[in-house]
Amino acid sequence: MKYLHPAVKQGKKYLNPVPTSVGTGSLWGVLWKYMTNKAETTPKRKLGPFTTDATIYAQPPVSGLRITWVGHSSLLIEVDGLRLLTDPVWSSRASFSAFIGPKRFFPAPLDLNKLPPLDAIIISHDHYDHLDKHVIPHFASSNVPFYCSIGVGQYLQAWGIQKERITEMNWMDKATIRNSCTITALPARHFSGRSLTNRFETLWSSFAIRTAAHNIYYGADSGWYEGFTEIGEAFGPFDVTMLEVGAYNRDWADIHMGPDNAVMAHQALKGILMMPIHWGTFNLALHPWNEPVQRLLELSLAKGIPLFLPQPGVPTEVAKYSSQWWE
Template identity: 65%
Template structure:
């Protein structure tokens, strides 16, 4: 049965997923904690990663192809597409947590300072989890003019942290917003959840984004478990020159809300993707697998499924010209 791509649903105050979903709630905590206790995988690199650095002068010259990607880490990406610059899920802080004293810590510093970023045309916020939505980073943009495009309910936090209301566009699944005259952003469903604490779970929405310029069409998947909706999204909005899909933070106790490389590669195919960029890995310890496992597994799957991968080094602005590119940066640290 096709997934409804337009309009989210709620039960009372809470948004619900497009299909029934086990969100790994409190009932899973005992088994999850036990798995963490007995886990022996290298979830944190034994060697310090980086430092990775970005030369800001590169942004003075537009990419010849019209599409260039700078991976800041995790799901934070500086996208240059057809004359526009878009930043996704910006997290510059050391920890993806409500406190900078504890919680998942970055494996490497953000490769470019916030003050050194080029002028932006838009910032996208997919959902309100700490590893995608960082208060200190958002506050940096309070006195600037860049507009924000976010899922329903997330604007509450943006205003609270200093972003003027007229700079915020909240979007439901299926909504389309224009950035300038010739670029559009459209939200699509994902299979995930939201919340920044033990209360108010799922009271804000979670989304993926179709970003379509005058030449390129790309997909920012944010966080999602596998669901047949990827096929519907591919039919409605594809094909895509590039898909950016999460491959990390998967586990046996939460298969419905994160894909891992196996399902992410299937999602790429369902989306009618050209190049596939793996995101949401190699930056924070959020699961039980080795920090490098997602990318190595994906490379194996890509060979089997004939998927062309795009895996740049953090902080390295890399132009996309339809050719696969695997930097292999992580192998220096194993």
């Protein structure tokens, strides 16, 4: 296959599956766009409050698959007796600073101290809205293993996670969780870096998660490319695809999909149910904050794609469902 192979480096930098532009433009040009933007990028009315009834976790999901959306790309996935946490971000800002940068529209609905015991934490890449320096130390005294893209382990170790608990994965690497679940790191079209000087120096990934009864896809961040078709052919069909629909812009078409391309990716992946992620939590783009879901609803109706849209913080059995929480 053309795209399904381990990531390669050119010098210090990892390469995307296809030529890719980060597309930020000049700093002043970007600042001007943000300064003159009139869209409601942050909700005018306060959202929530959203809370999680953590007592629900004492009972396993009837269907074998239940997801709690903490916001953005942070998901507590309960699948066939396992609990997996993806890209946990609880801080009020997705930023290097507690005082500036994109701020959450609502506090994380699930208290970190009320998280049920976890079987694994998956980290897709090192961007601030996916890797939270203030959350990782919470797990330092636990024994939960981390599965992350190559290079991300250095941050986890610096923040208190023992090296033996970290499995760094290249694209196409597989790992088994408790002998019952296989996760495979897969290509994505994105980039990495926690500063302007170390972009592309750690890897970024998507993940296929398979148990005996379920097969799901966590897309993390990616622009559209034909590799989704190969992933669908090799690893699909998927019971549910979790795909980013927010924080898109014409200048970022190579690295973020938006609703239209996410729907195309869902179909290429041979997905049955689609769960939009990476939206409705942080102001990361110039579009109205609720535009991604409104556009997705239009597309799903036109293309006959069932959606899974739970309310933030509510543990929800995975099935066709829309909570309409944003309204």
